[in-house]
Amino acid sequence: MHADPKGVLTGIHFIDGDHAACEGALAAGCRFVAGYPITPSTEVVERFAARIPLVGGMFIQLEDELASSIAIQGAAWAGKKVMTVTSGPGLSLMMEHVGYAAFTETPCVFVDVQRGGPSTGLPTLPAQADMMQVKWGSHGDYEPIALCPNSPQECFDLMIKAFNLAETYRVPVFFMMDEVVGHMTERVVIPEASQIEVVERKWTTKKPGEYRPYETDESLVPEMVKAGDGYRIHITGLTHDERGYPAMTAPAQDKLVKRLVNKIRANADKIVDIREDGVAGADVVVVSFGITSRVAGAAVEAARAAGLKVGHLRLVITWPFPAKRIRELAATVKAFVVPELNMGQMALEVERAAAGRVPVLTLPHAGGTVHEPAAILAKIKEAAQ
Amino acid sequence: MSEAAPIKKGKGTIFLTLEVCKGCSYCIDFCPAHCLEFSREFNRKGYHYPVLSSPEDCTGCDLCGLYCPDFAIFGMRFKDIEQRRQAAAPEPLIPARG
Amino acid sequence: MSATELPVCEIENPVMPYLRQERLPHIWCPGCGIGTTVNCFTRALTDSGMDLDRVAIVSGIGCTGRVAGYMNLDSFHTTHGRAIPFATGLRLANPDLAKVVVYSGDGDLSAIGGNHLIHAARRNMDLMVVCVNNFTYGMTGGQVAPTTPIGATQTTMPYGNFENPFNLPFLADACGAVYVARWTVYHVKQLAKAMLEGLKKKGFVFIEAMAPCPTLYSRRNRLGDGVDQLKYYKEKSKVVNGADTKEVGLTFQGDITVGKFVDRDRPTWLEAMNEHYTHHFGDRYTPYGGSHAQD
Numbered sequence: 008m009h010a011d012p013k014g015v016l017t018g019i020h021f022i023d024g025d026h027a028a029c030e031g032a033l034a035a036g037c038r039f040v041a042g043y044p045i046t047p048s049t050e051v052v053e054r055f056a057a058r059i060p061l062v063g064g065m066f067i068q069l070e071d072e073l074a075s076s077i078a079i080q081g082a083a084w085a086g087k088k089v090m091t092v093t094s095g096p097g098l099s100l101m102m103e104h105v106g107y108a109a110f111t112e113t114p115c116v117f118v119d120v121q122r123g124g125p126s127t128g129l130p131t132l133p134a135q136a137d138m139m140q141v142k143w144g145s146h147g148d149y150e151p152i153a154l155c156p157n158s159p160q161e162c163f164d165l166m167i168k169a170f171n172l173a174e175t176y177r178v179p180v181f182f183m184m185d186e187v188v189g190h191m192t193e194r195v196v197i198p199e200a201s202q203i204e205v206v207e208r209k210w211t212t213k214k215p216g217e218y219r220p221y222e223t224d225e226s227l228v229p230e231m232v233k234a235g236d237g238y239r240i241h242i243t244g245l246t247h248d249e250r251g252y253p254a255m256t257a258p259a260q261d262k263l264v265k266r267l268v269n270k271i272r273a274n275a276d277k278i279v280d281i282r283e284d285g286v287a288g289a290d291v292v293v294v295s296f297g298i299t300s301r302v303a304g305a306a307v308e309a310a311r312a313a314g315l316k317v318g319h320l321r322l323v324i325t326w327p328f329p330a331k332r333i334r335e336l337a338a339t340v341k342a343f344v345v346p347e348l349n350m351g352q353m354a355l356e357v358e359r360a361a362a363g364r365v366p367v368l369t370l371p372h373a374g375g376t377v378h379e380p381a382a383i384l385a386k387i388k389e390a391a392q
Numbered sequence: 393m394s395e396a397a398p399i400k401k402g403k404g405t406i407f408l409t410l411e412v413c414k415g416c417s418y419c420i421d422f423c424p425a426h427c428l429e430f431s432r433e434f435n436r437k438g439y440h441y442p443v444l445s446s447p448e449d450c451t452g453c454d455l456c457g458l459y460c461p462d463f464a465i466f467g468m469r470f471k472d473i474e475q476r477r478q479a480a481a482p483e484p485l486i487p488a489r490g
Numbered sequence: 491m492s493a494t495e496l497p498v499c500e501i502e503n504p505v506m507p508y509l510r511q512e513r514l515p516h517i518w519c520p521g522c523g524i525g526t527t528v529n530c531f532t533r534a535l536t537d538s539g540m541d542l543d544r545v546a547i548v549s550g551i552g553c554t555g556r557v558a559g560y561m562n563l564d565s566f567h568t569t570h571g572r573a574i575p576f577a578t579g580l581r582l583a584n585p586d587l588a589k590v591v592v593y594s595g596d597g598d599l600s601a602i603g604g605n606h607l608i609h610a611a612r613r614n615m616d617l618m619v620v621c622v623n624n625f626t627y628g629m630t631g632g633q634v635a636p637t638t639p640i641g642a643t644q645t646t647m648p649y650g651n652f653e654n655p656f657n658l659p660f661l662a663d664a665c666g667a668v669y670v671a672r673w674t675v676y677h678v679k680q681l682a683k684a685m686l687e688g689l690k691k692k693g694f695v696f697i698e699a700m701a702p703c704p705t706l707y708s709r710r711n712r713l714g715d716g717v718d719q720l721k722y723y724k725e726k727s728k729v730v731n732g733a734d735t736k737e738v739g740l741t742f743q744g745d746i747t748v749g750k751f752v753d754r755d756r757p758t759w760l761e762a763m764n765e766h767y768t769h770h771f772g773d774r775y776t777p778y779g780g781s782h783a784q785d
Contacts, residue, residue, distance in 0.1 A: 461521070
């Protein structure tokens with residue numbers, strides 16, 4: 008179905024990634040945001056706070072990230088599309104509630120505008136060091152989805168996709184920006200609402216009495232309801248059965264956790280989103296994401312100008328990870344190069360998928376600035392030997 | 393599974409789901425008519441449960457019901473019991489032939 | 491032959507329709523006061539005449555946190571200490587819900603949840619908070635809580651508690667709650683009445699319900715059974731409606747001041763928002779929630 012025009016600021020804008028992300032959320036139908044200020048993400052909620060009164064929705068700045076990350080889930084169960092926005096330290100605080108969202112299958116979007124860490128780190132400077140945290144940060148087994156925009160335009164476009172994925176799969180979806188993408192100002196084209204496809208929540212057609220909150224078909228995604236409609240649902244973070252009632256036994260745990268994990272794993276092929284440039288027949292493939300992909304692009308061009316057969320594989324969605332594609336490429340390439348603004352995180356996934364068949368060269372970077380194209384070029388040349 | 397104590401003296405009576413009672417004594421100690429006492433028998437869980445020691449004193453005030461943490465006991469006035477019974481009455485059965 | 495025999499009628503406990511009967515019996519101990527508070531709550535729900543399809547209950551973690559799981563309402567068993575923010579999101583995202591009730595324990599609401607308690611009260615969020623205070627962390631085996639009186643022994647204060655406890659009504663009052671009351675589970679009628687008033691009240695309602703924890707708090711402190719605690723409540727309670735909440739702190743087995751301490755009116759967060767934006771934007775602004783009426 009089409010986006011609600013009330014939230015779509017159609018036109019050509021010159022805005023930064025944070026602002027574009029906010030517009031993407033509004034266009035996607037997000038009408039409830041609870042947040043807490045944290046550099047470099049604050050502009051997302053500041054803009055939302057300014058825009059939402061006349062769009063028709065709710066913004067509340069709560070007392071901390073723990074409150075924000077669970078308030079949005081209360082709002083989701085009241086029927087709204089919801090989002091919260093943070094950076095590293097806030098994301099760490101939100102982790103318990105990431106697990107709650109995953110286990111109760113509450114659709115929500117968590118925006119992380121990454122900055123230097125650990126701890127207070129570099130509040131105003133970029134990093135990409137939360138990539139593994141969003142996959143493994145909460146306790147227990149769960150499968151999130153994570154998207155990685157590399158421009159303000161993508162902050163708008165991919166945000167709509169993020170909400171659509173949250174509604175389709177009823178999982179917490181992470182929007183992994185970084186300080187540079189968040190604060191760079193570029194041209195952002197926002198189309199007419201009629202050209203924006205949004206996914207409606209999978210509302211049940213069953214009547215109260217017939218409906219079971221966690222009963223599923225082959226899609227593994229249950230139908231949802233909202234509070235106040237007479238379904239008298241019970242939702243709990245305890246291990247539960249199809250009725251939503253606590254069922255604290257090993258068999259119930261096995262059934263539930265496996266379904267939740269398979270919900271994404273079985274649909275990984277549909278979710279995976281990578282952009283390839285010159286990968287077919289390449290000797291070296293550079294695997295990158297986010298702001299590093301902009302730098303890597305320049306390095307790849309320079310390498311090709313120097314006569315090397317280099318491909319560029321950009322991870323638009325990092326989780327689920329495109330292991331299948333990497334495995335395929337590991338049969339034909341000489342090496343992978345994985346530049347990222349961290350000490351080696353997505354590189355571990357590339358290594359895992361490559362299974363030792365080819366070397367995976369990394370450019371560990373503690374963050375604070377972006378790589379130099381020359382450094383990536385040098386690594387590509389090293390890989391080509 | 394309720395078990396009725398249908399003694400037709402006094403203004404009301406109590407109903408007790410025997411097996412859910414945990415013998416906490418709230419109802420016995422705080423019945424304003426002091427008409428409850430512990431049974432001699434045990435329920436299946438090994439608890440003594442309340443019985444009407446003086447049924448004619450029970451007014452059906454349901455204070456016991458308000459106290460009971462296990463939702464085991466409740467009181468009701470006879471006229472309310474009668475109202476409920478009539479409301480739940482089925483259609484008269486068609487008499488059998490022959 | 492006429493065959494209009496009335497069958498023996500099964501008279502159901504009037505509380506049953508409010509409960510998820512397939513989940514009974516509940517997990518609470520013999521003499522635990524939580525079930526008693528639930529009776530008071532269901533009495534209040536009946537008397538309120540509210541559409542129960544539109545009443546939601548949110549709990550945290552702990553023995554009292556299990557209340558949500560037994561109530562036949564839209565019920566949410568959330569994370570430890572975070573029932574209030576979850577309820578805030580639920581409440582604000584759907585102002586047409588008749589009421590959102592937070593039902594949780596003293597540890598959940600005032601320790602890990604303390605920050606959310608004070609802010610929701612400050613904002614005058616339209617929530618009714620029932621805080622069952624048994625002076626301990628029951629579910630995990632009886633550890634000290636921010637409400638445990640000085641001198642009481644708990645597992646993490648094995649030689650007696652030396653830490654100053656909260657005076658919860660004072661805390662709620664100071665933060666701006668519009669309705670603050672304390673009753674014990676001895677005072678079942680008054681507690682039910684307070685809950686009824688709370689359901690009808692707009693804004694942040696805080697009701698402390700003192701209840702026994704016979705298995706842990708009472709046993710560790712040799713205070714007898716649940717019924718012995720109720721006798722203590724009966725003997726040592728004094729009803730002082732309108733009391734200065736500063737004066738209602740509790741001591742170990744000491745005097746208890748109960749009553750309705752605070753009942754005032756101020757705009758809820760949502761009312762304040764709508765009024766503010768209407769003033770700022772004029773006709774361009776459509777008040778959020780439309781007909782946010784309480785019935």
